[in-house]
Amino acid sequence: MIYTPRPLIIAIDGHSSTGKSSFARAIAGELGYIYIDSGAMYRAITLFAIRNKIIIDEYVDEEELKQQLDSIEIMFTKNARTGRNDMFLNNENVEEEIRGIQVSEKVSFISKIAFVRKKMVAFQRKMGEKKGVVMDGRDIGTVVFPDADIKIFMTADPLIRAERRFRELIENGVSTSLQEVEHNILERDFIDQNRSESPLRKADDAVTLDNSYMSQEEQMEWFKNLLQQKFKPAHS
Ligand code: DC
Numbered sequence: 642m643i644y645t646p647r648p649l650i651i652a653i654d655g656h657s658s659t660g661k662s663s664f665a666r667a668i669a670g671e672l673g674y675i676y677i678d679s680g681a682m683y684r685a686i687t688l689f690a691i692r693n694k695i696i697i698d699e700y701v702d703e704e705e706l707k708q709q710l711d712s713i714e715i716m717f718t719k720n721a722r723t724g725r726n727d728m729f730l731n732n733e734n735v736e737e738e739i740r741g742i743q744v745s746e747k748v749s750f751i752s753k754i755a756f757v758r759k760k761m762v763a764f765q766r767k768m769g770e771k772k773g774v775v776m777d778g779r780d781i782g783t784v785v786f787p788d789a790d791i792k793i794f795m796t797a798d799p800l801i802r803a804e805r806r807f808r809e810l811i812e813n814g815v816s817t818s819l820q821e822v823e824h825n826i827l828e829r830d831f832i833d834q835n836r837s838e839s840p841l842r843k844a845d846d847a848v849t850l851d852n853s854y855m856s857q858e859e860q861m862e863w864f865k866n867l868l869q870q871k872f873k874p875a876h877s
Contacts, residue, residue, distance in 0.1 A: 648773035655795030
């Protein structure tokens with residue numbers, strides 16, 4: 642375990658399917674921090690909207706969603722088997738369902754809505770208030786924690802991202818094509834970057850990590866160097 646001089650907030654943003662969650666989880670493990678997946682929150686709200694026919698195709702009934710939003714309960718609960726935090730929606734474990742293509746296809750239409758973001762950001766800030774957290778998403782370094790101690794912006798070649806995601810989905814028994822996955826990734830990037838509410842952008846003080854040709858071990862080495870740089874005594 643690596644010790645930090647004080648509990649930090651580490652913000653990891655970036656493009657879809659760049660391995661933010663795996664990287665953030667690995668960092669949290671190394672530091673003994675809590676990992677918070679902010680995308681899971683938007684995914685859970687999206688699942689609720691799909692199930693309740695609040696979103697049909699690309700159309701969201703915002704009035705209806707606004708009315709129901711406060712009664713939607715989302716929370717993370719540790720899964721004793723996997724050791725990971727699973728997402729619960731109104732007391733139901735929806736961890737698996739929110740990762741499916743059905744939710745992935747719709748989540749950008751829900752996550753661009755201002756009142757949804759406002760509620761999610763408040764929840765995320767509350768979860769990070771004790772620090773010692775690694776949070777990943779799209780606006781963590783720019784909006785949720787603009788004063789985060791370390792900000793990382795992750796990116797990778799879109800085709801490499803699609804291939805990784807495609808492999809992952811196939812391994813999980815999801816039937817899809819590489820073209821469909823690539824289309825979904827590019828569409829999500831476009832919507833995330835061009836929405837008016839908290840668009841995805843690199844914070845001025847974030848460090849870019851392009852992991853197109855990096856293994857997970859290499860990424861962890863890169864992070865350890867970054868941490869060392871940050872806490873290097875001023876005279877060395
Ligand atoms: O990280 P992810 O792919 O699970 O995120 C799902 C979607 O939620 C993604 O398309 C963008 C959105 N999102 C967001 O707008 N802001 C965040 N902080 C996290 C995710």
